[in-house]
Amino acid sequence: MAGAVLxxxxxxxxIIVPLGPGIISLSTGRVSEGQPFTVEVLGHRTGFKxxxxxxxxxxxxxxxxxxxxxxQKADFLSDSTARLHFDIPGNIVPDTARVLxxxxxxxxxxxxxxxxxxxxxxxKDTSFSGNRVKGNFAQCKYKEIAIHGGTxxxxxxxxxxxxxxxxxxxxxxxxVMMALYFASCFFCIRYLRKPAERDxxxxxxxxxxxxxxxxxxxxxxxxxxxxxxxxxxxxxPKQTSTAILLLIYFAYFVLRSSIREEQQRARVxxxxxxxxxxxxxxxxxxxxxxxxxxxxxxxxxxxxxxxDLDNRLRMIxxxxxxxxxxxxxxxxxxxxxxxxxxxxxxxxx
Amino acid sequence: MNRNKILRSxxxxxxxxxxxxxxxTGMETADLLRSNGKIYVVLACALVIFIGIVTYMIxxxxxxxxxxxxxxxxxxxxx
Numbered sequence: 459m460a461g462a463v464l465x466x467x468x469x470x471x472x473i474i475v476p477l478g479p480g481i482i483s484l485s486t487g488r489v490s491e492g493q494p495f496t497v498e499v500l501g502h503r504t505g506f507k508x509x510x511x512x513x514x515x516x517x518x519x520x521x522x523x524x525x526x527x528x529x530q531k532a533d534f535l536s537d538s539t540a541r542l543h544f545d546i547p548g549n550i551v552p553d554t555a556r557v558l559x560x561x562x563x564x565x566x567x568x569x570x571x572x573x574x575x576x577x578x579x580x581x582k583d584t585s586f587s588g589n590r591v592k593g594n595f596a597q598c599k600y601k602e603i604a605i606h607g608g609t610x611x612x613x614x615x616x617x618x619x620x621x622x623x624x625x626x627x628x629x630x631x632x633x634v635m636m637a638l639y640f641a642s643c644f645f646c647i648r649y650l651r652k653p654a655e656r657d658x659x660x661x662x663x664x665x666x667x668x669x670x671x672x673x674x675x676x677x678x679x680x681x682x683x684x685x686x687x688x689x690x691x692x693x694x695p696k697q698t699s700t701a702i703l704l705l706i707y708f709a710y711f712v713l714r715s716s717i718r719e720e721q722q723r724a725r726v727x728x729x730x731x732x733x734x735x736x737x738x739x740x741x742x743x744x745x746x747x748x749x750x751x752x753x754x755x756x757x758x759x760x761x762x763x764x765x766d767l768d769n770r771l772r773m774i775x776x777x778x779x780x781x782x783x784x785x786x787x788x789x790x791x792x793x794x795x796x797x798x799x800x801x802x803x804x805x806x807x
Numbered sequence: 808m809n810r811n812k813i814l815r816s817x818x819x820x821x822x823x824x825x826x827x828x829x830x831x832t833g834m835e836t837a838d839l840l841r842s843n844g845k846i847y848v849v850l851a852c853a854l855v856i857f858i859g860i861v862t863y864m865i866x867x868x869x870x871x872x873x874x875x876x877x878x879x880x881x882x883x884x885x886x
Contacts, residue, residue, distance in 0.1 A: 473849075502844050621848040623846075624849050678855050681855065682848060685840055796867060800874055803881075806881070
């Protein structure tokens with residue numbers, strides 16, 4: 459009951475908390491040296507206002523020097539679009555480079571300072587023969603603009619955008635699956651220590667429900683992948699290894715259905731279940747994290763590091779995981795109770 | 808039988824938007840799911856989870872109904 463209420467709160471929060479402001483795209487990202495550069499910015503929830511000044515910067519940060527260009531004029535177009543005008547100096551690309559890649563920054567009191575990394579490429583004007591910029595260069599000083607009256611919001615991430623909310627739907631599916639599989643393993647150990655039909659039924663129904671959540675996680679992951687990574691299935695190590703894990707558990711059900719004698723079935727499948735549960739951690743964490751993955755947490759970083767998880771997300775993510783796990787156990791509980799009842803009725807017959 | 812029909816029409820009703828998506832020219836559907844900051848991707852995932860869990864519950868419902876039937880006939884038999 460409390461679990462259902464918590465799940466409701468968490469899902470509501472996952473949907474109604476707004477996404478923070480950010481830049482989705484620029485109308486153009488290429489300009490030549492010495493040319494005026496006019497660019498239209500498409501923002502997301504930036505809330506531009508006609509009377510709130512907008513300032514844009516182009517920044518190239520080298521190891522030793524920084525090149526800063528400033529917008530000369532900024533036009534308000536709508537609450538999420540603006541047009542900025544830059545003058546690109548004719549000698550801005552250093553001697554050693556052919557192009558200069560610059561970050562685009564935009565600041566306004568309505569949205570704070572927003573960044574679009576590596577957004578603008580400045581081509582070298584090869585006909586220019588004078589001295590080129592060396593060291594630091596700044597048309598004006600870059601200063602961060604603070605946001606006025608910020609609300610509680612999820613962080614804006616390039617490419618993810620609003621789909622960052624899937625963190626509260628896709629990721630907990632795997633938590634539930636793992637929790638149920640480990641619980642299933644626990645009942646198998648109990649069965650092997652002291653055979654009781656009840657424990658066998660609990661084990662199989664926990665594994666059953668765990669597989670449901672695994673499949674849901676896989677399908678939601680594929681949908682999310684299509685619109686962020688560009689393909690339904692990209693043979694990402696984590697995708698592949700979860701598919702293997704599900705196949706291992708499918709084999710568990712096949713094994714069960716192939717043995718007729720009840721006690722033998724319970725014993726053999728309980729032993730198999732132990733081995734299946736032992737593959738979970740290596741398959742889901744150890745192996746994929748040592749390879750290059752599109753998932754967060756590759757290269758043996760923790761997937762829950764500050765890089766990927768913001769405190770604002772954590773506030774909802776952890777309760778969400780907990781609530782979904784409770785929900786998964788409730789489903790498995792219903793199934794197990796049904797199976798125990800079924801056995802009792804069939805025995806009476 | 809009747810329950811079966813209801814179930815089938817329910818599944819078809821839920822699958823209809825996906826069938827429409829599959830028939831689209833690809834570009835259009837991509838645009839819908841990418842529009843408004845990809846919010847419809849979240850909707851699609853939440854729907855998949857909802858449909859999955861509801862289907863699971865419907866299966867349990869039908870199993871329970873079967874059990875109730877056995878129980879009922881048993882009681883009748885004893886009486």
